[in-house]
Amino acid sequence: MNQLHALRIGPPPKFEPIGGSEFTIEADLVLLAMGFLGPVKNGMIEQLGVALDPRGNVATDGDYMSSVPGVFAAAICAAASRWWSGPSPKAAKPPKASTASSPAPPAA
Numbered sequence: 001m002n003q004l005h006a007l008r009i010g011p012p013p014k015f016e017p018i019g020g021s022e023f024t025i026e027a028d029l030v031l032l033a034m035g036f037l038g039p040v041k042n043g044m045i046e047q048l049g050v051a052l053d054p055r056g057n058v059a060t061d062g063d064y065m066s067s068v069p070g071v072f073a074a075a076i077c078a079a080a081s082r083w084w085s086g087p088s089p090k091a092a093k094p095p096k097a098s099t100a101s102s103p104a105p106p107a108a
Contacts, residue, residue, distance in 0.1 A: 004030050039077035 008021035039045055039058060051067035053059040058066050058073035066073050 002026065002028070039073075045077075 004025045004027050006023055006025065008018045008023075009015045010018055039056075041052075041056070045052075045058065048066075048068050048071055050071060050073070051059040058078045060066055060073050060078045064072050064074060064078055066078075
C-alpha cells in the first residue's frame with residue numbers, strides 16, 4: 001500500500017458521504033482503530049514499548065506522538081480517555097501535520 005483513498009462524511013447518526021470530498025493520502029502503513037475496547041496491548045504496542053495512560057490507552061502529547069519518537073497514535077487507542085472524561089485543551093485542537101521525514105535510502 002502506498003496511498004489511502006478516502007472521503008469525508010457528514011455528522012451522526014447517518015454519516016453520509018459528502019460529495020466531492022474525496023482525497024488521497026500518501027502512506028507506507030495505515031492502521032485502523034475501530035471499536036471502544038481500547039488498544040490491544042500484546043503485539044505492536046508492547047513491542048514498541050510506548051507508554052500507556054491510566055486508562056490503558058496510548059499516552060500521547062498534543063500532536064498525538066507517543067512516548068516513542070516518530071510513533072503516533074490515533075482514534076480510540078489514544079483519544080478514548082479524552083472523549084469520555086470531558087474535553088481537554090489539547091484534544092480540542094486538530095493534530096498538526098508531522099514534519100518528520102523518513103531516513104534517506106542508502107546510496108547505490
